[in-house]
Amino acid sequence: MNAPRLIAAFIARRPLSWTFHVLVLAASIAVILATLLLRQAVETRLRRDVAGIDLVVGAKGSPLQLVMSSLMHVDAPTGNIPLDVWRNLEREPLVESAIPLALGDSVGDARIVGTTAAFERLYGASLAAGRSRSRPMEAVVGAEAAERLGLDVGDRFRGVHGLSGGDHAHDQPYRVVGVLEPTGAVIDRLVLTDLGSVWRLHGEEGAAEDGAAHRHGGPDADHAREITAVLVRYRSPLAAVVLPPRVAATPNLIGASPARETTRLAALTDIGAQGLTQLGGALLVLSGAGFVVAMASVLLGRRRDLAVLRALGMSPVRLTSILVAEGMLLGGLGGVAGVALGRLAAGWAIARAPGLNLALAPAGLPDLAIVGAGLGLGALAAVLPAVIAVRVEPAAVLNGAAA
Amino acid sequence: MAFDPTSVREAARLRANGLRLARGGRLLARLADFELTSGKAALLVGPSGVGKTTALFTLAGLLPPAAGEVRVDDAPFSALLAAERDRLRGRRIGLVFQDAALVAGLTVQENVLVAPFAAGAPQDRARAEDLLGRLGLAGVLSRPAERLSRGQAQRVAIARALYMRPSVLLVDEPTASLDDAHAAQVAGLLAEAARETGAAMVIATHDGRLRARFPRMLTLEAVG
Numbered sequence: 001m002n003a004p005r006l007i008a009a010f011i012a013r014r015p016l017s018w019t020f021h022v023l024v025l026a027a028s029i030a031v032i033l034a035t036l037l038l039r040q041a042v043e044t045r046l047r048r049d050v051a052g053i054d055l056v057v058g059a060k061g062s063p064l065q066l067v068m069s070s071l072m073h074v075d076a077p078t079g080n081i082p083l084d085v086w087r088n089l090e091r092e093p094l095v096e097s098a099i100p101l102a103l104g105d106s107v108g109d110a111r112i113v114g115t116t117a118a119f120e121r122l123y124g125a126s127l128a129a130g131r132s133r134s135r136p137m138e139a140v141v142g143a144e145a146a147e148r149l150g151l152d153v154g155d156r157f158r159g160v161h162g163l164s165g166g167d168h169a170h171d172q173p174y175r176v177v178g179v180l181e182p183t184g185a186v187i188d189r190l191v192l193t194d195l196g197s198v199w200r201l202h203g204e205e206g207a208a209e210d211g212a213a214h215r216h217g218g219p220d221a222d223h224a225r226e227i228t229a230v231l232v233r234y235r236s237p238l239a240a241v242v243l244p245p246r247v248a249a250t251p252n253l254i255g256a257s258p259a260r261e262t263t264r265l266a267a268l269t270d271i272g273a274q275g276l277t278q279l280g281g282a283l284l285v286l287s288g289a290g291f292v293v294a295m296a297s298v299l300l301g302r303r304r305d306l307a308v309l310r311a312l313g314m315s316p317v318r319l320t321s322i323l324v325a326e327g328m329l330l331g332g333l334g335g336v337a338g339v340a341l342g343r344l345a346a347g348w349a350i351a352r353a354p355g356l357n358l359a360l361a362p363a364g365l366p367d368l369a370i371v372g373a374g375l376g377l378g379a380l381a382a383v384l385p386a387v388i389a390v391r392v393e394p395a396a397v398l399n400g401a402a403a
Numbered sequence: 404m405a406f407d408p409t410s411v412r413e414a415a416r417l418r419a420n421g422l423r424l425a426r427g428g429r430l431l432a433r434l435a436d437f438e439l440t441s442g443k444a445a446l447l448v449g450p451s452g453v454g455k456t457t458a459l460f461t462l463a464g465l466l467p468p469a470a471g472e473v474r475v476d477d478a479p480f481s482a483l484l485a486a487e488r489d490r491l492r493g494r495r496i497g498l499v500f501q502d503a504a505l506v507a508g509l510t511v512q513e514n515v516l517v518a519p520f521a522a523g524a525p526q527d528r529a530r531a532e533d534l535l536g537r538l539g540l541a542g543v544l545s546r547p548a549e550r551l552s553r554g555q556a557q558r559v560a561i562a563r564a565l566y567m568r569p570s571v572l573l574v575d576e577p578t579a580s581l582d583d584a585h586a587a588q589v590a591g592l593l594a595e596a597a598r599e600t601g602a603a604m605v606i607a608t609h610d611g612r613l614r615a616r617f618p619r620m621l622t623l624e625a626v627g
Contacts, residue, residue, distance in 0.1 A: 001509075001516035001526055009508030308504045311465060312521035312563075313493015315486060395465040398500055399456050 007326045010305075014298065021291050022334045025377075028283030029338025029370060030345055035276040036366075037346035041358040042269060046072075046262040048185040051122055054240065056256045057085060057247050058229035063256030064265065070101055070229040071258055073111050073186050074356070076163060077103050080226040081253060083195075089230055094239035097122075102198040103228040105159040105170070110145035112159050112174075112191045114198030114227075120180070122231070123187040129153050130178035136197045139174040142190045143182035151176050159201065170201045189357060199225065291334070292381040295327055299385035307394035316390045323386035324379050331378020335371035339363075413440045414477060416570045416603035417462065421471035423626070424457050430469055432623045434458055439571075439603035444594060446614065447607040449623030455607040456501070458623055459573050462605060463496050464488045476570050493522030497564030497602065499574040503556035505548035511535060511559050512544045518566040534562040538592065554585060558592070565596055572597055572604040578613060590616045 011018055049072050058066040061078030068075035089098040099122060102114030113119065117132060120140070130153035133140050141151050151157060156173040174193060182188050232255075234240060247255035309319055343360065350358045415438035422434040431454045439445060447455055460466045462473055464480055473481040475495050483491065492498075497518075505514045515531040535544060538558040543551065551559065557577065564572060574593060578586035590613050597604040606617060614620070 001513050001520040005513065006506075006509070006517075006520075009506065009513075013508050304504065305506050308500070308506065309517070309521050310489070311463070311492070311498055311500075312518055313489050313491075313523070314521035315489055318523075393465070395457075395460040398465075398504065399460065 003322050003325065006322060007329060010298075010302070010326060011330065017294060017298075018330060021287070021294050022330060022337060024283075024287040025291055025331075025334030025374070026337035026341050028280055028287045029335065029374070030341035031280035031283060032277055033339060033342030033367075033370065034345040034349070035273050035280065037342065037360060038349055038358070039269070039273045040361055041346070041350060042356075043266060044361070045356065045358055046266065050258040050262060051185060052233060053122075053231045053258050054234040055232040055243060055247070056229055056258060057081070057089065057232060057253060058256070060252050060254050063254055064261050066229060066254065066256045067258050067261040069103065070231065071186070073103075073113075073190060077228045078254075079252075080228060081230075083225040083227055085250075085253065086227055086230045089232055092243070094235055094242060096233045096235040098233075099231040100195060100227045101229045101231065102195050102226075104163065105161055105198065105201070106163050107157050107159055107174075107191055108145075108149045110142070110149060110189055110191050111163055112139070112193060112198070114193055114195045116195070119192060119231075120187070123183050123185045125180045125183050125185075125187050127178045128181040130176070133177055133192065133194060136194060136200060137172060137174055138177045138193065138197075140178040140180060140192045141176055142180050142188040142192070144188040145191055146176075146179045151179070153177060153179060172201060184359070186357070195227065288377055291331070291377065295330075295378075295381035296385040299323055299382065299389045303389050303392055303397045306389050307392065307397035310390070310394040311398060320383075320386045320390045323390070324382045327378035327380075327382025327386075328375045329378065331374040331376070331381065332371060333374070334377070335374020338374065339367045339370050343367075415440055415474070416476055417605070418474040418477075419462065419471065420474070422458075422461065422468050422473065423470035424454050424461055424466075424623075425469035426454060426457060430626045431457065433626050434471075434623050435621060437621050439605070441601040441603065442598050443619070444597050444604040444606065444617050445619040445621050446617045447605050447621045447623060448609065450625065451609060453623050453625050455609070455623060456575055459575050459605065459607045462571070463498055463573050464492050490522075493518075494524065494567055495570045497567065497569035497572045499557070499560045499564045499572070499577065501575040501577075501579060503553075503560040505551075505556055505559055505563075507547070507549040509548055510545045511540060511548060511551065511555075514548050514559055515563045515566055518563045522567060524567065531562070531566060534565055535559070538562050554581070554589075557589065561592065561596060565600055565602075568600055569602050572600070572602040574604065574606045576608055576610070577606060578608065578610045583612065586610065586612050587616075 053071060056066050056070050058070060058077065059079030059081050065075050066078050069077045086098055086100040089095055097118055099115060099118045103111060105112040128143065146152065153176055155176045158169040158173050160169050180187065244255045247253050306319060310316065347360055350360060418438035419434055420436050424431045424434070432449065437445065447458055449455055457466060461468050464473070468481050472479055475491065480488065480491060506517060509517065512528065512531050512535065515535060516526050519526045532544060535541060538561060540555060540558055543555060548556065548559065577589050577593060581589060593604065593606065594616055605621065606613065
């Protein structure tokens with residue numbers, strides 16, 4: 001016989017009631033936690049992928065689409081722009097770095113990005129195997145892409161025209177010369193090569209392709225020297241004032257601020273998230289109140305047992321602490337179940353949208369804090385009725401016949 | 404240990420001096436002074452409603468006396484601080500309530516072990532089993548308390564009261580709703596228990612059938 005056994009016996013007397021209260025408490029915690037986790041996952045993803053880029057310059061179209069395609073690599077590009085746009089930006093004194101991107105091909109579900117070595121530096125990616133690319137038709141593969149495609153150093157693969165399982169493969173194969181360490185950023189899912197390789201493939205096969213972006217006469221023709229976008233990092237705050245208007249004034253060019261676009265995107269998702277959080281909050285208040293009421297009615301209804309334990313010599317303090325422990329056990333159970341349910345729900349939502357490549361934040365302090373809050377709620381719910389119930393004179397309760 | 408009545412006078416296990424009972428601030432009854440030595444038993448009798456249970460609870464230290472004192476093993480029990488009285492009650496006084504008052508959800512054996520648990524004393528499962536076995540409950544050790552018959556529940560309550568080897572055994576209306584055969588059986592059990600453990604026993608009752616076995620009587624008189 002011990003306190004846990006006594007607590008278990010007390011709880012087991014009302015199995016349905018406590019299951020209900022703990023589950024409702026857990027569900028309301030789960031709604032809030034899942035919403036916060038998803039929001040956090042989206043924000044983390046956006047922040048990582050933006051990687052300190054101040055401006056994305058690309059062909060005219062939606063700025064959100066430009067940011068999504070050139071930084072998140074989820075949407076279709078807005079079109080092509082002349083290589084000179086990059087060259088001019090690179091020479092610009094207000095610009096710290098300008099990275100050209102040539103998009104349009106893919107292998108499996110990974111996008112092939114023609115770019116300079118500055119791209120790897122942008123994401124702080126280091127090599128896990130092999131070496132950096134130095135010649136045309138050499139490719140460095142991101143960690144996740146390498147794993148998903150089963151590519152390793154020395155392997156050859158053919159790029160496919162189009163961003164998602166396009167219709168025809170280019171003749172010339174790429175050779176994998178390096179595989180990157182995982183970074184947690186979008187680069188993990190990309191295949192990197194140099195601009196020349198992309199131009200070469202599209203130049204050779206230009207005759208077979210249509211569309212303004214891919215009309216080529218030969219490998220060195222001027223219009224083959226086109227890129228999709230330029231990622232720009234400012235050198236000074238002044239650039240934010242000077243550069244965007246200049247880009248906007250250039251025909252067929254737009255500049256998009258990743259910070260502004262992602263904030264707009266986050267604001268859209270926030271409306272939903274806020275609604276859910278408020279719903280969860282309302283549920284939490286209701287379930288917490290229900291829990292408190294249930295605890296009070298159970299403890300006050302247990303006076304007889306408490307009187308017996310007091311009559312058998314148990315001190316009021318010890319008895320009260322057992323009852324508070326019972327409340328903490330139930331509240332803590334609600335917290336643990338809430339964290340588990342919330343993480344399960346968030347994980348499920350993330351798994352349903354693999355293209356967004358969201359990652360659940362690892363369990364940590366916030367989860368512990370929720371369990372702690374559950375324990376606190378339980379203790380709070382139990383302490384007042386426990387004190388009241390224990391204070392009752394045992395004789396007054398047990399004096400059945402003579403009272 | 405056999406008690407030899409011819410030996411020197413034994414110290415009283417339970418003694419009441421000038422005990423007056425009150426309920427709700429109103430003086431209720433007066434209990435004649437008495438003392439009980441080891442293994443002795445007495446009935447606490449009086450007219451209905453005079454406060455027999457109140458008197459029993461006063462002897463148990465669950466209620467303060469309006470006047471007078473209760474001594475257990477010659478210690479001034481009723482004058483102790485509440486915490487010390489709780490401690491002493493857990494270890495020296497065995498209580499059998501009128502309706503057994505077992506803890507539902509716990510097994511028979513656990514209900515007996517609640518006594519040392521509440522008193523903060525070491526628990527001995529073998530002792531609990533032995534006590535229950537002698538009360539004819541060996542077959543229901545792990546049955547939940549709420550699934551016992553009335554008679555079984557009362558015997559579990561007796562085992563619980565005996566577990567701590569109390570100096571004093573206080574029993575409230577043990578035969579109230581029993582037929583003659585069962586009343587005699589319970590009376591026999593109690594007499595045997597008191598004799599074996601050497602406890603002084605007080606049985607609050609209005610049941611005349613118990614007088615044959617427990618001739619000594621403590622009379623509670625209404626006051627005012």
